[in-house]
Amino acid sequence: NAGVMQNPRHLVRRRGQEARLRCSPMKGHSHVYWYRQLPEEGLKFMVYLQKENIIDESGMPKERFSAEFPKEGPSILRIQQVVRGDSAAYFCASSPGGRGEQYFGPGTRLTVT
């Protein structure tokens, strides 16, 4: 059973460009969460999605950030007009929904130059 997949693993963007991060949940999991981890810090919740629905986006910055989980394909976290402060590791996690355990992907390390 393949684990949570994320790509790209590393992404370099110049200030003002767009970043697209992809997450494929574990087979059978319909719940996806995105977290951000700044260097030497803990993980901060950003958004929780189920297929075609955003359930909780209370941790998402109001501007420039958006997320989706379409009926087909991976979940995507999109950051428009990136700034240096967006540099971080972005992890997604998936859950079967019924038991609560969240399993993390390997993360995408975004560097904004």
Next chain:
Amino acid sequence: GENVEQHPSTLSVQEGDSAVIKCTYSDSASNYFPWYKQELGKRPQLIIDIRSNVGEKKDQRIAVTLNKTAKHFSLHITETQPEDSAVYFCAASTGTASKLTFGTGTRLQVTL
């Protein structure tokens, strides 16, 4: 919202000794408490979890205890080994499919 505090921030133990990491939470509605281990540059890995209807759970050298009244929970690692060296995060959530609120992490170093 939920706030999770974690102590200590760093912990150094000798191989074979025990390590204890403590967390407190603020939201009495929280009912699920997982612990994650994160090695440098790697993904957080779920190592053990506990739900609010249980006071203690063990898995080989790892155990977690929960005190709902005091709103704190702890991770205990016995007979530590060098491969236990990592950053450990506690977390809390209020439902089976809701977001996790993480503590700030404990860097555990097991020395020979």
